[in-house]
Amino acid sequence: xxxxxxxxxxxxxxxxxxxxxxxxxxxxxxxxxxxxxxxxxxxxxxxxxxxxxxxxxxxxxxxxxxxxxxxxxxxxxxxxxxxxxxxxxxxxxxxxxxxxxxxxxxxxxxxxxxxxxxxxxxxxxxxxxxxxxxxxxxxxxxxxxxxxxxxxxxxxxxxx
Numbered sequence: 001x002x003x004x005x006x007x008x009x010x011x012x013x014x015x016x017x018x019x020x021x022x023x024x025x026x027x028x029x030x031x032x033x034x035x036x037x038x039x040x041x042x043x044x045x046x047x048x049x050x051x052x053x054x055x056x057x058x059x060x061x062x063x064x065x066x067x068x069x070x071x072x073x074x075x076x077x078x079x080x081x082x083x084x085x086x087x088x089x090x091x092x093x094x095x096x097x098x099x100x101x102x103x104x105x106x107x108x109x110x111x112x113x114x115x116x117x118x119x120x121x122x123x124x125x126x127x128x129x130x131x132x133x134x135x136x137x138x139x140x141x142x143x144x145x146x147x148x149x150x151x152x153x154x155x156x157x158x159x160x
Contacts, residue, residue, distance in 0.1 A: 007031070011042065011054065019126050020085030023052070030150050033138045035069045043075075043129075043136055043152075051129040051154050053077075063090060064118030066125045072146050074137045078130035078156055083122070093120035130156045 008025045016022050024047040033041045039057035046052065053075060055066060063080065070077050082089040094117030098107060107113060132154040137146040 008044075011044075014124070015054070015126060018083060018124060019081050021081060021126070024048075029132075029152055030136050030138075033073070033136065033149060034141060035073060035139050036065075037139075037141055039069070041069070041073070043132070050156075051132065053125075053127040053129055055123075055125040055127075057123050059123075060121055061123040061125065062118060063120045063122045063125075066122050066127070067118065070127060072137065072139070074133045074135050075127075075129055076131035076133065077127045079128040080122070081126040081128060090117045090120050093117065129154065 008028065012023055012025055026045050026047045026049075029043040029045060029051070031042050033043070035041045035055060036057065038059045039055055039061065041053055041055045043051065043053050053070065053073070055061070055069060066080070067077070080090070086092075091113070094113035094115075095107065097116035097119050098105075098113045101116070132152050134151065134153045135148045136150045136152055138149045139145075140147050
Protein backbone atom coordinates (compact mmCIF):
# COMPACT_ATOMS: atom_id res chain seq x y z
CA UNK A 1 0.00 0.00 0.00
CA UNK A 2 2.67 2.54 0.99
CA UNK A 3 4.79 1.40 -1.95
CA UNK A 4 1.86 2.13 -4.29
CA UNK A 5 1.54 5.66 -2.87
CA UNK A 6 5.26 6.24 -3.47
CA UNK A 7 4.91 4.90 -7.01
CA UNK A 8 2.01 7.29 -7.63
CA UNK A 9 4.04 10.25 -6.36
CA UNK A 10 6.97 9.24 -8.59
CA UNK A 11 4.59 8.90 -11.54
CA UNK A 12 3.11 12.36 -10.89
CA UNK A 13 6.63 13.86 -10.85
CA UNK A 14 7.61 12.01 -14.01
CA UNK A 15 4.49 13.21 -15.83
CA UNK A 16 5.09 16.78 -14.73
CA UNK A 17 8.71 16.68 -15.96
CA UNK A 18 8.06 14.95 -19.28
CA UNK A 19 4.67 16.33 -20.26
CA UNK A 20 4.47 19.67 -18.37
CA UNK A 21 1.17 18.49 -16.91
CA UNK A 22 0.30 18.39 -13.22
CA UNK A 23 -1.97 15.47 -12.32
CA UNK A 24 -3.29 14.39 -8.95
CA UNK A 25 -3.49 10.58 -9.15
CA UNK A 26 -6.41 9.29 -7.12
CA UNK A 27 -5.92 5.57 -7.67
CA UNK A 28 -4.45 3.10 -10.12
CA UNK A 29 -6.90 0.86 -11.93
CA UNK A 30 -4.16 -1.56 -13.05
CA UNK A 31 -0.38 -1.43 -12.57
CA UNK A 32 2.52 -3.00 -14.45
CA UNK A 33 0.43 -4.20 -17.36
CA UNK A 34 2.58 -5.85 -20.00
CA UNK A 35 1.73 -4.30 -23.37
CA UNK A 36 4.66 -5.56 -25.42
CA UNK A 37 7.89 -7.47 -25.04
CA UNK A 38 9.62 -4.47 -23.45
CA UNK A 39 6.72 -2.18 -22.49
CA UNK A 40 4.70 -1.68 -19.34
CA UNK A 41 1.59 0.41 -18.71
CA UNK A 42 -0.49 1.77 -15.89
CA UNK A 43 -4.11 2.89 -16.13
CA UNK A 44 -5.02 5.41 -13.46
CA UNK A 45 -7.75 7.81 -12.41
CA UNK A 46 -7.15 11.38 -11.27
CA UNK A 47 -9.00 13.30 -8.58
CA UNK A 48 -11.03 14.96 -11.38
CA UNK A 49 -12.29 11.47 -12.44
CA UNK A 50 -10.26 11.57 -15.66
CA UNK A 51 -8.64 8.31 -16.72
CA UNK A 52 -5.15 8.11 -18.24
CA UNK A 53 -2.86 5.46 -19.67
CA UNK A 54 0.89 5.84 -19.11
CA UNK A 55 3.15 3.58 -21.20
CA UNK A 56 6.92 3.16 -20.92
CA UNK A 57 9.28 0.93 -22.82
CA UNK A 58 12.94 -0.04 -22.77
CA UNK A 59 13.02 0.41 -26.54
CA UNK A 60 11.82 3.25 -28.74
CA UNK A 61 8.11 3.55 -29.50
CA UNK A 62 6.22 5.64 -32.02
CA UNK A 63 2.80 7.25 -31.91
CA UNK A 64 1.56 4.57 -34.32
CA UNK A 65 2.69 1.78 -31.99
CA UNK A 66 1.04 3.50 -29.03
CA UNK A 67 -2.23 3.77 -30.96
CA UNK A 68 -2.11 0.00 -31.60
CA UNK A 69 -1.40 -0.68 -27.91
CA UNK A 70 -4.34 1.51 -26.82
CA UNK A 71 -6.68 -0.37 -29.15
CA UNK A 72 -5.36 -3.82 -28.19
CA UNK A 73 -5.78 -3.04 -24.47
CA UNK A 74 -9.50 -2.39 -25.03
CA UNK A 75 -9.22 1.36 -24.55
CA UNK A 76 -10.23 4.38 -26.60
CA UNK A 77 -8.04 7.49 -26.63
CA UNK A 78 -9.39 10.99 -26.15
CA UNK A 79 -6.04 12.78 -26.50
CA UNK A 80 -2.41 11.81 -26.90
CA UNK A 81 -0.62 14.21 -24.55
CA UNK A 82 2.35 15.79 -26.31
CA UNK A 83 5.82 15.66 -24.70
CA UNK A 84 6.95 18.74 -22.76
CA UNK A 85 3.73 20.60 -23.55
CA UNK A 86 4.85 21.14 -27.17
CA UNK A 87 1.46 21.47 -28.88
CA UNK A 88 2.89 21.05 -32.41
CA UNK A 89 5.16 18.07 -31.63
CA UNK A 90 3.39 15.40 -33.70
CA UNK A 91 2.59 17.84 -36.51
CA UNK A 92 6.20 19.10 -36.68
CA UNK A 93 7.65 15.56 -36.77
CA UNK A 94 5.11 14.58 -39.43
CA UNK A 95 6.15 17.50 -41.63
CA UNK A 96 9.87 16.70 -41.13
CA UNK A 97 9.36 13.02 -42.04
CA UNK A 98 7.20 13.97 -45.04
CA UNK A 99 9.86 16.36 -46.36
CA UNK A 100 12.58 13.72 -45.88
CA UNK A 101 10.54 11.30 -47.98
CA UNK A 102 9.38 13.83 -50.60
CA UNK A 103 11.89 16.72 -50.61
CA UNK A 104 10.38 18.64 -53.55
CA UNK A 105 6.70 18.10 -52.81
CA UNK A 106 4.47 20.69 -51.17
CA UNK A 107 2.14 19.76 -48.33
CA UNK A 108 -1.38 20.39 -49.57
CA UNK A 109 -3.41 19.26 -46.51
CA UNK A 110 -3.12 17.71 -43.07
CA UNK A 111 -3.95 14.38 -44.69
CA UNK A 112 -0.58 14.45 -46.47
CA UNK A 113 1.31 14.27 -43.17
CA UNK A 114 -1.10 12.23 -41.01
CA UNK A 115 0.75 8.95 -41.62
CA UNK A 116 4.13 10.57 -40.98
CA UNK A 117 2.89 11.94 -37.65
CA UNK A 118 2.51 8.34 -36.46
CA UNK A 119 6.27 7.88 -36.96
CA UNK A 120 7.04 10.41 -34.20
CA UNK A 121 8.98 9.00 -31.26
CA UNK A 122 6.69 8.71 -28.23
CA UNK A 123 8.30 7.12 -25.17
CA UNK A 124 7.02 7.48 -22.51
CA UNK A 125 3.45 8.00 -23.65
CA UNK A 126 0.55 9.59 -21.78
CA UNK A 127 -2.96 9.18 -23.14
CA UNK A 128 -6.17 10.69 -21.78
CA UNK A 129 -8.84 8.05 -22.20
CA UNK A 130 -12.32 8.58 -23.61
CA UNK A 131 -13.48 5.04 -22.93
CA UNK A 132 -12.57 1.71 -21.36
CA UNK A 133 -14.61 -0.92 -23.17
CA UNK A 134 -15.53 -3.20 -20.25
CA UNK A 135 -12.15 -4.85 -19.76
CA UNK A 136 -8.48 -3.98 -19.73
CA UNK A 137 -6.20 -6.39 -21.57
CA UNK A 138 -2.50 -7.18 -21.25
CA UNK A 139 -0.10 -8.83 -23.67
CA UNK A 140 0.87 -12.39 -22.78
CA UNK A 141 4.43 -12.73 -24.07
CA UNK A 142 4.52 -16.55 -23.82
CA UNK A 143 1.26 -17.07 -25.74
CA UNK A 144 1.78 -13.96 -27.92
CA UNK A 145 -1.87 -12.99 -27.39
CA UNK A 146 -3.79 -10.34 -25.49
CA UNK A 147 -5.69 -11.49 -22.38
CA UNK A 148 -8.08 -9.85 -19.94
CA UNK A 149 -6.53 -8.62 -16.67
CA UNK A 150 -9.42 -6.61 -15.22
CA UNK A 151 -13.09 -5.96 -15.78
CA UNK A 152 -13.59 -2.21 -15.83
CA UNK A 153 -15.82 0.15 -17.78
CA UNK A 154 -15.56 3.91 -18.19
CA UNK A 155 -16.95 6.43 -20.63
CA UNK A 156 -15.99 10.09 -20.58
CA UNK A 157 -19.00 12.34 -20.32
CA UNK A 158 -18.78 15.43 -22.51
CA UNK A 159 -20.26 18.50 -20.88
CA UNK A 160 -21.85 20.94 -23.28
